[in-house]
Amino acid sequence: MNVGNCQVFASSQDKPGRIPGISGSRLGILLSLLFLFSFSGTGSAADLANTTAEKTDETTRKEQAEDQNRKKTLQLNDFKLRGHESLFPEQAKSLAKGYRETAKMLGEQGCDPKPVLDAAAYFEKQSEAF
């Protein structure tokens, strides 16, 4: 039996060699725009554009660095607080067990259980980490 829905993996719709989510025609338009922006304009206008681009790059880099730091902080506190949860190892173990049950069920339904088995392995590992 195959329920027919479980094997529709959205990412698998993208063919090899393509950027996921961008179709061939869209890719063409994107490259044309990039070409236009790369070579249009001369002299002071170009310098101004370059300076602005550099500033934008700098701002973007700074924002990205801040985002990364923020995420590091989040992950650190997640990890720290998880260590205080005395029930977590057992909960993670149960979750792993639950995902194995789900994988079994998916197998019976004719679906690919791999991502769920990966999740089970992930939580199994988590339960042993503390």
Added chain:
Amino acid sequence: MKRKLLAAIAMLFTIIAIAPAHADNAVKLRTLVIATGEMAEDLGLAYIKPVLDEMGVPYVVLNARTQDLTSAFLAASSQGMACKAEEAGCIGNYNGVILTDADLVPGFTPAEWDMLHDYEKNFRVREAVLSGWPVTYADPKAPHSIYLDYGLAYSSSGYNHDARWTIPGRYSKEIFEYVNRNNPLPITSLAFATRPRNDMKHLKDGSIPYVEPLLRTGQDEALLSIVRYMKPGQSAPVREVLISTITNASFLMHSKVLAYEFVNWATQGVFIGARFIHLAAHVDDLFRTNSQWNPALDKENGDTYRLTGADITNAVDKQAALRASHPTAGNFKLDFAFNGAGAVVNPRVMPLAANLKDNLVAAIVSNKMHFRFINHTFTHADMDKSPVPADAPCDYHTFTNAEAIRAEIVANQNVWALLDLPERNENNRVLVTGAHSGLKDQKCTDNPALHPDMFNLQADDIAFDAGGANPLLLQAAATAGVAYLAADTSQKAQNIEQYITQYEDGSKTDRLMLPRWPTNIFYNVANPSQLEDEYNYLYYQKFISAGEDPCKAPAMACSPRSYREILAIEADIAVRHMLSFNRWPHFFHQSNLAQYDKNGSTLQFDWLDAVFTEYERLFNLPVKNLPYYKIGDYTAESLNARSAKIDGVWNRTTNRAILSANKAVPHLRVTGLSRGEVYGGQLIGNISVGTKATSYKVDRGLTR
């Protein structure tokens, strides 16, 4: 043909005759949580249970692994028989369903799923799924019809997403109104990213899941979605589900952001209980001096700091700037827990006289309306138990009778009057003892310099719940009229709002313990370099020196941290506290309010600014900043409501909620009642209920 028509008319009349003239179309204001196990086994249950408890939402947990779902469990007549919404007198037992897992295998059978879905359709009750795999399951028996389908196709797995809010306009007044949708929500746990199928595959009841993602990955995959089960030719869904395919747990920030909506969505915004976001900052030891950390020596070296008048006027300006730069801060005020001995001419000479020549005292009196105040005892004396025997060595002086302790409390109340500080009468009910002393027994060891052999001075403490509190303090507090006593959440058994019943204090009433959060902005630091040094000494260097791994210490500082990093970590923790919805304040010390640069920067306002900045990245909900006595009053009200059995029924035909309780509950918060306080686009009523049922108009706030 005619015969067929007559038969159809006859059948119609039969249906009309059988159907009641007035079906109730009513559900109890109670949530059903279907779990995969007990708290120790189910991460989702451990996540949502404290949320429901804190908000005061009545709920029932069904453990799918050990209990069977029955129709009578969901809706039963007065005789206990399963019933349907269309039958007169049949009331649904739940106005919302929360599943801790998407497929509940192996505990939940296809028959149980059918039963649950029938109930949801029949009583128009919504479902929220906290986490799990986006399943589509077909019955193993022919004709293999689909009994469970969230309309999603798996796309990818990830542990690190910057999720974007993509809430459709139709839901903009109903869900996640309070989140800052301009910023991504970082997802830091395992999540199954999905794609809405939105195909024409239908479930066995003929409904087709139509998915609308609310939160998406950078690749446009759905992480949190609303699924509306539509039937051809019908404009209203037969069933509605909110499903998260993100792992949620109480220790995860994104889970804290999402938690409220699982309850709010499932209950359609009508439920007993409410949530508010709180932040209060208590600055302890006003009028005292605090010893100062010396970075060169890695210890205190006898230097002290006491705020100046200029620090106070600077704090007034900084407070105004904080309000101006943070729209959620409202009229935020600092609370000063003060020790009046430092505000009088001579603390040993009665009657006491205010020392208005002291520029700190004068500045406080001049600016008193900008702040709030709390009794922190007259001299900050230690209230711990006396040693046994009485002449045993002890790091601190102790009191041997309740009257002396009472004098410490009352003398400070007198200074309150002398300085004419605001809200004195209200605050006579509140006490913060020096260093929260008296709530545990330190066994006379609290000075590290006197015990170089002890790595952790708290190792020998006797906790509050092990008999460590000082009954003399509790007696003194009772006779001084103190109702609310501050506690330190970092101490064992002090991180619970609780009446202190286990100690005899000679009074008919019990003191209520009000926990406060500590931070790593230490009492003995006034500038970033001091803080950075002490933090890294305590959480890094001290462990290295002792040959231990600092990564395994409480702060998990695997390398020294900068002030900026420390502030970020502390702000993140504080926001998590805020998103737990409890009212507990954070406490600091007067040194933290010292200006440390020409811009008037202070550690205290650096922390507040960092906290509000981090909070406002995620939320736009106004932050409540309550005086401590009100925190006490509201806590007492919540505890009273939680101890009552409250019954509520929402009749959707009349759009009224009928509420009663097994005892008087003068202050019950109910979300979704007309004429309530508007908060986050919803109406929150503060009503009085008792044994007599009272009816209230429901307003889901969908137009606000």
